[in-house]
Every structure is written in structure tokens, then in C-alpha cells.
Amino acid sequence: MRTRTRLVGSTLLRVDRLGSTNDLLRSLAQQGASEGTAVVAREQTAGRGRMGRSWASPPGGLWLSVLLRPPRPADLRLALAAAVGAAEGVRGASGAPVGLKWPNDLVLQRRKVGGVLVEAIPPWAVVGIGVNVNLDRALLPPDVRKSAVSLAEVVGHMVDLDAVLDGVLAGLDHAYDALRHGRGDEVLDRWRRLSVTLGQPVRVRIGGRVVQGIAVDIDAAGALLVAGSAGAPVRVLAGDVTLL
Numbered sequence: 001m002r003t004r005t006r007l008v009g010s011t012l013l014r015v016d017r018l019g020s021t022n023d024l025l026r027s028l029a030q031q032g033a034s035e036g037t038a039v040v041a042r043e044q045t046a047g048r049g050r051m052g053r054s055w056a057s058p059p060g061g062l063w064l065s066v067l068l069r070p071p072r073p074a075d076l077r078l079a080l081a082a083a084v085g086a087a088e089g090v091r092g093a094s095g096a097p098v099g100l101k102w103p104n105d106l107v108l109q110r111r112k113v114g115g116v117l118v119e120a121i122p123p124w125a126v127v128g129i130g131v132n133v134n135l136d137r138a139l140l141p142p143d144v145r146k147s148a149v150s151l152a153e154v155v156g157h158m159v160d161l162d163a164v165l166d167g168v169l170a171g172l173d174h175a176y177d178a179l180r181h182g183r184g185d186e187v188l189d190r191w192r193r194l195s196v197t198l199g200q201p202v203r204v205r206i207g208g209r210v211v212q213g214i215a216v217d218i219d220a221a222g223a224l225l226v227a228g229s230a231g232a233p234v235r236v237l238a239g240d241v242t243l244l
């Protein structure tokens with residue numbers, strides 16, 4: 001039997017309040033932090049989301065970043081692996097049937113319960129994971145309140161934040177280990193099984209362009225394949241997906 005030491009979270013820093021865990025980890029990387037170092041904050045005052053959006057991070061959520069040194073820091077499959085690890089970890093810790101919306105939104109009951117922001121600073125990648133664990137939705141900005149949900153709301157009781165942290169660290173460790181050791185296909189299959197996107201009609205905003213069709217699959221690079229009424233499926237490497 002193969003045994004190995006866990007890489008992700010091998011060093012774990014807990015901070016009470018800061019701007020963004022991704023920013024702290026970026027500066028720790030410049031100061032020589034080692035791969036696997038993780039930072040978790042009780043509260044972020046300048047949390048960032050994908051596409052330049054801000055990410056509301058009041059107390060009660062899991063606000064976590066992990067420093068990785070993958071062969072290709074900007075590999076889209078790393079973002080998918082992080083989403084798989086986070087979803088599997090949250091499922092194990094809370095029992096909530098979290099699914100994934102391409103590329104890396106964690107969803108429950110068609111609402112967003114968490115997300116992943118990977119920032120590549122070669123040779124590093126900072127993987128930021130946010131999960132609305134015991135959040136009071138009233139503390140979220142009005143524009144996200146309707147489309148967001150917390151784990152506690154869905155399971156009907158407060159969820160142990162440390163259990164979610166442990167689950168997500170273990171889940172990310174497992175998925176990253178597979179990706180690093182040439183088992184990326186296994187990670188993509190796990191993503192497919194967790195997906196709430198595949199088989200669904202979607203609208204994808206790619207910069208100023210909009211593509212509409214059925215999300216048929218992801219390819220070997222992790223790109224989303226959207227089939228319209230005619231021609232070959234459109235291959236989406238970055239964009240914002242709405243389930244129709």
C-alpha cells in the first residue's frame with residue numbers, strides 16, 4: 001500500500017482579519033514559503049472573486065488559500081482539481097450534496113455556496129477557496145444575496161468550520177496529487193460526476209461575446225464544450241456560465 005505525507009496544509013497559518021488570503025500567501029511565497037502552505041482567515045476585508053469581482057467574506061465562512069507549485073501554474077485543470085477537492089471535502093464534512101458549475105463554482109440548490117480563484121504567479125499558483133459555511137446571508141451585498149446560499153441554511157444547522165477546513169485540505173491534497181502524478185483524467189472524471197453543468201442548456205459570456213447551447217462535455221484540457229444548433233461545439237477556456 002502506498003502511503004504519503006499530506007502536502008496541502010502541511011503548514012497552516014490562521015489569521016483573524018486581513019485583506020485577502022491570496023495576497024498574504026503571494027507575499028509569503030516571495031519570502032520563501034514552501035509548497036503546501038495554507039492560510040485561513042476568519043474574515044477578509046478585500047476578498048477577491050473571479051473576473052475581477054469582489055468576494056464578500058464576513059465571519060462564518062471558510063476563507064482559505066493554498067500555495068502550490070504545479071508543472072504548469074496556469075493549467076485550467078488545476079482550477080478544476082481545486083473545485084473537485086473542495087466539493088468532495090465539503091460533502092464529506094457536511095453531508096450537503098454540493099455540485100460544480102463550470103469551471104469551479106460550488107453550488108447547492110442552484111445557488112452559489114462557494115468558489116475557487118486560482119492566481120498563477122509562476123512558478124507558483126495560489127489557490128483561493130471560499131465557502132459560505134455558516135454565513136448570515138443578510139451580511140452579503142444585495143446583488144449576490146439572491147444567488148448565494150450557505151451550507152447551514154441547506155443542512156438546517158450550524159456546520160463545524162474546522163471539519164470543513166480539514167475536509168477541503170484533504171480533498172485538495174488528493175485531487176492535486178492525482179493531477180501532479182499524471183492522473184489528470186481521473187480528476188476530470190470526478191469533476192464530470194460532480195457537475196451540474198453538463199447536459200444542461202447554458203449561456204456563456206466570453207468577454208463581450210455570448211454563446212448559447214448545451215454544455216455537452218469538458219475536454220482533456222478542462223475546456224467546456226458547448227453545442228449550439230449547428231456546427232462543431234464551441235470550446236470555452238474562460239467565461240461565465242449561466243444555467244438556463
Ligand code: BTN
Nearest residue numbers: 020047048049050064115128130
Ligand atoms: C469566485 O469568484 O467564485 C471565487 C471566489 C474565491 C474566494 C476565495 S476566499 C479565499 C481566497 N481569498 C480571496 O481573496 N479569494 C479567495
